Amino acid sequence: MKATIFDIKEFALNDGEGIRTTVFFKGCPLRCAWCHNPEGLSPAPELYIKKNGCRNCGLCKKDCRHPECKPFGRCIHICPMDLVSVAGREWNVNELYDMLMRGKAIYESTGGGVTFSGGEPLMQSEFLFEILEMLRGKVHTAIETSGFASENVFKKIASACDFVIMDIKFISGELHKKYTGCSNEKILDNAKWLIRSNIPHLFRTPLIPTITDTEDNLRAISDFIGEEKIELLKYNTLASAKYASVGRVFDLNISSEEVSIPNVSFFKNATVRK
Amino acid sequence: MMNKALYNFYIVDRSYREMYRKEFDRNLAEEFHSADLSDEERLIRRFELLCEKEVAHIHDFEKIVMLRTNKNIPECFTDGEWAERRKNHYIHENGYVSNLSPNYAKVIEKGLLHFRKDANEYGVRAIDACLSVCDRYLEEARKQDRQDLVKIFSQIPRYGARNFREALQFFRIIHFFLWLEGDYHNTVGRFDQYMYPYFIADIERGVYTKETALDLIEDFFISFNKDSDLYVGVQQGDNGQSMVLGGTDKDGNDTYNMLSELCLIASEELKLIDPKINLRVSKNTPLSVFEQCTKLTRAGLGFPQYSNDDVVIPALIKYGYAPEDAINYVVAACWEFIIPGVGNDIANIGALNFPAVIDRAIREAIGSAKGFNELLERTRSLIFEECDKIRASIHDVLVAPSHFMDILRDGKKYNNFGIHGSGIASAADALVAVKKYVFDEGSVTPERLISALDSNFESDAELLHKLRFEAPKMGHADPEVDKLAGFIINTFADALDGKTNCLGGCYRAGSGTAMYYLWHARELGATADGRFASEPFGTNFSPNLFAKIPGPISVIESFTANDMTRNMNGGPLTLEFASSIFNNEESMRKVAELIKYFIMRGGHQLQLNAVNLDTMKAAQKNPELYRNLVVRIWGWSAYFVELDREFQNHVMLRQEYTV
Structure with a gap:
């Protein structure tokens, strides 16, 4: 089995506990206006x-x-x-497995592991499931997902890994559609399921000035997740850097002066990551 | 709280340098030459004359006093005499004593009079000259009614220190006179060990709290920067004021203590390039120590540098150092391992240019070799040949006498010579590329390779790309390259193994480059790793500058893949991190874990930098706005804007990990 992967990053600091390697799957169904990995959007090399x-x-x-x-x-x-x-290049599942297992010693000694991100890793769910199964019990695994996947796929993958990091960008379906190009219906359903499950997880919201960081949106997210743990990610103005490299245009115009941390005191269990 | 007045006076304002310093304008070399004086007499007479000229300055805002007022140290020998000396002797660098660590512990405990009893004529004169300057400080203290200093200078340096403050002032005195004698790269040694008894006694007696002790330590740290602009090496900052903290004792216990911690904090708060902080660590070092150290790394000074006791001590014993000496090791100016008190090693006497040897082997063997092994055999015999040449060039070593340093030492028990090895990654990368493309795949003919190298790749952009960007590299954790690096490293050790130098010591192969990452590279054409003619090597034990590296873990794995215990002259792996990754506690802990991983894997020496490329670019444009920007060069740190462009650019090219 093969998957298209556009990057494998060692010593990823922001993708879960301990020292981790992050695998970036290519292809994403969403088109978030602020995406900072434009080379992860198209599924093809x-x-x-x-x-x-x-x-x-x-x-x-x-x-x-x-x-x-x-x-x-x-x-x-x-x-x-x-x-x-x-x-983007195709990786054979055994090749990826061997590559990831090389880091076993450092993952173990630091409580780290492997994180599958993207793009949207659930877009290549069969491959993802297979590699998760191969790593199960050997290496701690996590996924970073938008949650945009069918209920079956989401449940199957989430159950096969040790930790799920999931974005909640908007509660309003209309805004979600406007800024990501997709409905958030499945996402919110999957999030509800995740909350009820006993799979360790963490929610994340990118704080995009005037877009996701409005009080309305953040309060709605806070109400939606309740006591759940959430990380609020400060927007990085370098997001636009790679667009020209893949022949895309970055439409969002946010200067670093506009980036500030909004009031998030109403969240019950939030940390802000700068 | 940092002493602002002191900091402003010595670090920011610096006008004392113009105000107090006077040129020593007698031509001593000519005078000594006309009088036909012996080397011994010349050195002691110069020391006495300089001491006579020293003027005592005390400021009400400083606790640790003494600054140099002689602007220059005049030569002892005329140019003609130097030429004559060089004819029959090997003269190391500028011919004076350097890179040694005296027995600070003993001198500070006993006081100089203790040593005067048994000293020879020159030793007595050196001590007397030193005391005369200190008495001038005593006088000045009386004049200014500085009772604290009157008390201190009435005791030291004649007699041993009675408390922490006296011990610190005593150190300052010793260090001051070593430089005044003309000795250079005078190291600091295991500061937190020999100072600890004074420190902890005062803490226990309630003389200091942790906070007030820190204030005093900061005052003391600033003293390293009072005269350091006069201590010039290859570049400003290359002055060898290396302090060693921590380390395992003979029972394997970690000796890191409260004083070690305060030194790390002082360095972090002051952000000065001196003293240069080194940490001795081992598999028993707790993660919390690495976390404390990572805070210092975040400060951007390129400190601390780590040495792994688990690897270094057994390796030194293998070279013939007595276990009780090996366990007491420190670093010389940069990273070379030396023994305080008894070491007389010349740890940086020569350097082998690995990429040049490999290039020659490839050119000589590639056409005729029946297999890759023949190329390796050629490599092996050339490394032996080059090492023999280096050894043959070092005979009848002549070092000018150092009377004051000799008082502070217990003898010259170890006389080993250290040979650096430059460009290991470039060399191993070239070998693996030739193996893969020429011998294994046959996709590149020998003729094509050689003509591409000869044209500096002008003729073959595709081969350049293949060699430079597609071939396996050290830092990829690719077993094949790492094995070839091991072959080079071990051959280097073999070539020096069992050989005796002209002082009766052995040779130590090393993994440091010092300035040879530029000097050796300048004279070498394009190489099979895809490196252009004259393009610099990586510093010390580090990947090629242009290698595409998956990340710091692969680099650590590559650079800990080989047993280094026969190549233990020193020379660290350097990892450069974008300063932005140090902006949260969690990332800091992960960096600390990475360091621990390196140590657990048996890495011998490691140095981390927090760098910001944008800041460096801005500093090149507007140097006046970035006077305090510090960067690490090879075994020392420097103010970026004081460096020559070539050194600045190299720092900017190094592999940087952003996350």
């Missing part, structure tokens, strides 16, 4: 060109004999600055 440092030497545009370059119209094996690459 895509050209990723860093602009900074380009000397316009044109080498990447010349014909090459590599079959792997053909679909992209650029040579990915020639840039002297290594600015031209492909985001």
Whole structure:
């Protein structure tokens, strides 16, 4: 079985307990206006060109004999600055398993493990289920998900891992649709199920100035989760950095001066992560 | 609370440097030459003359006094004499004593008069010259009615210190005179061990609380920065004021104590480049110590540097150090392991250029070799050849006498020479690339490789990309590269093993580069790891600057993959972290855990930096706004804006982990 993965990050500090490795699955059904991993949106491998440092030497545009370059119209094996690459490659499940198990010692000694993120990891749920099963009992596993998946898929995956980190972005279906392109009906249902389950979990809300960080929205989220633990993530204005590299446009205009921490005192069990 | 007046005077304002310092303008070398004086006489006479000129300055805001008023230390030998000396002798660096650690513990306990009894003529004169300066301080203290200092200078340095403050002032006196003698890279040694009895006695008697003791320590730390601009090495900041904290005792217990902790806090609060903090740790070091240290790392000074007792001590014993000495090791100016009191090692006497040797082996063997093993055999014989050359070049070592330093030492028990090894990652990466592409896959012909190297890759951008960005690298935790690195490291040790140097000591192979990461690299053309001609190597025991690295864990795994106990001259793995990751407690703890992981895996030495690339860029544009920005260079830290551009740029290129 194979999955398309666009990054594997060692020593991920913000994706759960202990020292962790995070696997980023490619492809996401949501289109959040503030997404900071635009290379995780499309499920297919895509050209990723860093602009900074380009000397316009044109080498990447010349014909090459590599079959792997053909679909992209650029040579990915020639840039002297290594600015031209492909985001996303297929991983075989055994290959990924071997790679992740290499970190077993440090995961164990620090109470860490492996986190599957994205994109939306539940979009490649069969592969995800398989790797979770392989790691079960050997390495602590977590997922970071938008929760946008069918009830069956969500339950199956959540039950197969040790920890679930799930976003709640909006309670209002209308706003959710407006800023992410999708309905939040399934998300909220899955969240309710997660709350009732005995699977260890953590909710997260990105604090996007004037979008998700409004008092109305935050109060609604607080009411929805009640006593549940939630992390509120401060918006990072570097989010736009990678858009041009994958030929996308970042529409959100928020300067660092506009980023502040709103009143969150009404949350019963929240921490703000800066 | 930091002493603001003191800090402003010595660190911010600095006008005392112009106000108090006077040029010593006699041409002593010519005078000594005309009088045909012996080396011994020259050194003692210079010391006496400089001491005569020293003027005592005491300020009401300082507790630890003494600053240098001689702007310069005149030469003892004429250029002609130096040329003559170099003809028949190996002269290390500038020919004076350096990189030693005296027996501070004993001197501070006994006082100088104790040593005067048995000293030779020169020792007596050195002590007397030193006392005459201290008496001037006593006089000045009386004049200013500084009863605290009158009491202190009536006791020390003639007699031993009776309390913590006297012990600190005594240290300052010793250190001051070592520099004045012309000795350089004078290290601080196991400060928290030899000072602890004075410290804890005063704490127990209620003389200090933890807070007031910290104030005094900060006052003392500032004293390292009073004259440090006069202690120039390769660059400003390279001055060897290295302090060692913690360490295991003979029973395997961790000796980290309250004083160690206060030193870490003092360094973190003051954010000064001196003293340079080193920590001796082991598998028994609790995580809380690493967490405390990580707070210091966050301050951005490039401290502390860690040395792993579990690895270093057995390795030193293997070299022939007595266990009771090995257990007492400290670091020299940067990271070289030396023994306080009894060591006379020259820990940085030479350096092997790994990438140059590998490049030569590849060029000589690639066309004719029937298999990769033949290339390895060629590599092995070239490493032996180069080491033999280095050894042959070091004969009849002549170091100028150091009368004051000799009083503070118990002898010259160890006379070992340390040889750095530069560019290990570049060398191993080149070997693995040739193995993979030329020998295993056959996808690159020898001719294509050599012509690409000769053209500095101008002729073959595709091969450049393959070698530079697609080939396995040290830092990938790829067993094949790491094994080849092990081959190079072990061959280096083999080539020096069992050889006796001209002082009767052994040779120690090392993993440090010192400035050779630039110097060796400058003279080397393009190499098979995809490195351009003259492009710098990584510093010390670190990945190639351009290697794409999955993260710090892979780097740690690569750089702890090999047994280093036969290459224990010192030289750390360096990890650079974006300063932004230190912004919360949880991340700080994870960094501490990472350090512990390195130690548990048997890594020998580690140094972490918190860096901010944007700040460095801004500092290059507006240096005047960033006078206090500190960065780590190779075994020492410096003010960024005081560095030459070449050093600045290298710091900016190093691998940085953002999370």
